[in-house]
Amino acid sequence: MTNNNTMKKSTGWAGAVLALALLQGCATGPGANPADPLEPFNRTMFNFNEGLDKAVLKPVATAYRDVTPQPVRTGVTSFFGNISDVWSIVNNVLQGKGEAAADSLARVTTNTLWGLGGIFDVASEMKIPKHTEDFGQTLGVWGVGSGPYLVLPLLGPSSVRDTAGLVVDSQLDLVTQASNVRARNSLTTLRVVNVRANLLGAGNVLDQAALDKYSFTREIYQQRRNSLIGNASAEKEERFDLPEGAQTAPAAPAAK
Structure with missing residues (x-):
């Protein structure tokens, strides 16, 4: 629920913003960019x-x-990057990019298992490419x-x-x-x-x-x-x- x-x-929310913007755009004069x-x-x-x-x-x-110490901030960035890599797997598949999807899957698996849930970016140390989509x-x-x-x-x-x-x-x-x-x-x-x-x-x-x-x-x-x-x-x-x-x-x- x-x-x-x-x-x-x-x-x-998105529909309201789009509607408001488009209505204002319709009201824009002929000199609009x-x-x-x-x-x-x-x-x-x-x-x-x-x-x-x-x-x-x-x-x-x-x-x-x-x-916040730099190592902690780096860990926070890596943690959220690992989460975004999960969705990148799906988008790479939807775009027909099998190799990139495999890379993203390898990154998530590696960082989740060996990087304490993504706090440490082990995948980058292993030179596994990142494909954010x-x-x-x-x-x-x-x-x-x-x-x-x-x-x-x-x-x-x-x-x-x-x-x-x-x-x-x-x-x-x-x-x-x-x-x-x-x-x-x-x-x-x-x-x-x-x-x-x-x-x-x-x-x-x-x-x-x-x-x-x-x-x-x-x-x-x-x-x-x-x-x-x-x-x-x-x-x-x-x-x-x-x-x-x-x-x-x-x-x-x-x-x-």
Whole structure:
């Protein structure tokens, strides 16, 4: 019952954000940026997230970094990375990337058994490659277009496609599906704070370098997602290459 309620809330939340953004986009005038038709909504959400980050998340992450020894923070990062590798197995399979799926399975098995549940990243020491995949990438490999750029409250840069993928990701994430509410909330908070602490240096560079932080963040996000999906599509095509001389229809271009 709890998982069903969580799914309904997540789906309803994502649907409400998408509806609000698209309604505002429809109301945008003819001078709107075709590369970012939801820009008025996105900038509002971006400024909201920036204010929340400066007031709450960044100070908490800074304190966490200052009081927590580096080896402990490394262990926390490895632990959550091991959890994400579980979902990467599924997405690699769905994308037709058998070798990457095998690598992810080997990482989870190795780190869970020999790395104390993932606290120690033994797999990386053994040179087992890491292939982080999410359902938004899977949709892109399947040919689903990204849709308009979208800034989500609290979560930041996304797209219509990646927001739909995020709903699926959240329903199959081992942390968000933990049955113990206190443990689930504690782990979720720790993961968010740890991720933000790992980004403190990059955030400071961005603050100093970007004239328009919103536009810079948008470009970086879109380029990275297109690169990830393009690489995944290329890997899939390489694994299913026909013998030399065989004829086939041209491959469909990767989703943008």
